[in-house]
Amino acid sequence: MYFIDVIIPIPLKRLFTYRVTKSESDFLKRGMRVAVPFGKSKVYTGIVFKIHNDAPTAYEAKDIQQILDNQPVVNEKQLDLWQWISDYYLCTLGDVMRAALPNAFILESETNIIKNKEKTIDESELKDDEFLVYDALHHQSSLKIHDIVNILDKNNVLSVINRLLDKDAIIVEEEIYEKYKPKLVRYVKLNATYSAEASLHQLLNDLSRAPKQRDVIMTLFSVSAKTKKPIKVTDLVAESGASSSIIKSLIDKGVLEEYHIQTDRVQYSGEENEATKTLNAYQEKALVEIKIAFKTFNTTLLHGVTSSGKTEVYVKLIEDVLKQGRQVLYLLPEIALTTQLITRLQNYFGEKVAVFHSKYSSHERVEVWNHVLSNSAKAQIVLGARSSIFLPFKDLGLIIVDEEHEQSFKQFDPAPRYHARDTAVVLAHMHKSKVLLGSATPSLESFFNAKQNKYGFVEIKQRYNNVLMPDIELVDIKEKHKKKLMRGHFSDRLIEEMTETLAEGQQIILFQNRRGFSPIIECNTCGHSPQCPNCDVSLTYHQYRKQLRCHYCGYVSVMIKNCAACGSSELDNKGFGTEQIEEEAKMLFPDHKVGRMDLDTTRGKYGYEKIITSFEQQEVDILVGTQMLTKGLDFRNVKLVGVMNADNMLNFPDFRAHERSFQLILQVSGRAGRTDKRGKVLIQTYNPYHNILQQVSTNNYVGMYKEQMDDRYNFKYPPVYKQIKITLKHKDFNKVEVAANWLAKSLRLFFKDNVLGPESPPIARIRNQFHKNILIKIPKQQSLVKTKEAIIKLNNSFFSIKDFRSVKIILNVDNF
Ligand code: ADP
Ligand code: ZN
């Protein structure tokens, strides 16, 4: 008897076992895809995880339907990594598979309904049944007809699907076995019979009465003499001016021969590679130190101030690894993956650079996957956001995690809730590869690991070109308000500096943190503010569209004229967002161009690119933006950075708020004065004596680290303790409350005082689901494995209680 254990892309606790024949068993390898039946009528694409001879005891194993590959699409190291992620982050292998494989690899047997990502849908305009289906697509990448039957609890669902199709909200894909289709390009060449000069002359003579066809042949000659490359049909059409029907008749006559070449959708069109830069003394020293550190440590932290030239140091390390014929993974926060950096690396390494980005299409991602899998020259260096840790690397020599402090390396939803930086360290271990973490503002976690001698540590304290660090000035806006020196949200100091900077022809960045401080409408008479009907939050006012929006569930309504509670028409605008700063800047500086960069203005595939490019090319003088602006962008001409209000970041209810504020403000400051002139930064605050702001203004990372670590020790927070957050969700408040109390009590039997909660989070209801959080703190000496086993055991007992079965539980390990 022959069996295989198969991972299927749904969250099942255990792998399912299927029966195979002897010859199938001989043929199959771990990591190949098979189509397997599941439940009454479903078919899934599964990944072979284990090949064995043990029949399952609990059920009769079914036969597989089909083997889909000749070669594994997932290699052994990847399967090991999947297993590690599933164990460490407490999720299923099915969850990992969903996140790891490009969708195009996951075949479906029936009609597939997917969300139309190209279109932004106003969810408030959807009918209830439409919303339910659309909402389900936020959580699942695709739905089958019978899934929708289940969701809506009725059989005739086609009308709903049709309505959603009319609104362009969804796309329906018919039964497609292999979704990925390589892109083929048509080429032509002269038929081999005309290669002899005599026969060619004959041909041209014959064609003298068909001058257009003759022209095509002549063009073909001149183009191929010039480029010495195969000729695309489209190029030939363009060059000769002939119609494609003329080319077709030449093909029909057998004069031209048509052929196809598979090309990549993502292509590098540059020419020669540029030599890498010569490092200055500080960079050179850092490079040598990194190499020495790598002799002892697998992971090394590079703490280099903003604009110290870290990227050029990475480039030298990459060169070395490429010479050994090994692969490089260069991880970046999604937003920092801009053409700026891609071009910079392509100039050095040409087509060896492959980019892996969530904004790329599924087809483009499959191409990168296949290049990496075959260890092709085209993907020696993968530049990618967090999900690129899932690519099928064969032999990694180096992983660079740039801006390693960035929160966006952590996936919050859905599972696997992994942290790409930490996973990269594990991945590197599997490949016997090195990891370089780089940042101007390292996470406390990484700095702590360096201090504890777990990581190597290297510093660069000077900016490239010896440009001074920007001059940071704190502006007390309480004082300015008192003295009536504020115009809107701009202090007299900020206006002065802006005026001067603009007069010098230099650019300005204004930073307004979005989180927790968007404009909210408040009634002057009774103090009521409009609330989201689905979540416990106030709605945010969007001036441009005259709408009120919920940032948690997407609810939208038109701006109200009167208070819903007392009817008063005196409504006030509390708090301020990027939109309002943009408006005010335009009023203050009507002769200058103001741009804005935030979630609203950067939608679409090239959303960021457009704004970044127009700022780079100095079409925009003043750029107003959110944290997006802080992600390692290298602008040449920015002299002034204004932080509109530092306080709302500092007051955010999270134990990492101070660390994050330090990182954000220092990073945004780092955009100023990167070329030759010293930059200037103005930070407006009600609280200029706040320790974090003092540490920011003196660029005192170590001071920040020490003070924050004291808190982390005192309150048992990471990185001193590990922690796991358990979130319970249900639409019935009482049910979630009872369930959370039961779970917390049971957890206390194991973990005593290291269990906190249950607590309602600051926003206790989102999308009509009430939330409760329980936090488990894990001392360093306590076994993580045993802790997790205990949690999983309790989780199982929890779900054996009938009343709790409908409660949803989310486990979040490390909880960044
Ligand atoms: P960081 O990543 O540390 O913020 P970058 O690598 O972006 O800094 O470098 C800042 C600027 O200095 C870039 O424009 C870069 O091209 C330039 N630069 C850095 N090192 C060198 C070098 N060795 N030679 C020439 N230019 C350099
Ligand atoms: Zn009112």
Ligand code: ZN
């Ligand atoms: Zn809401």
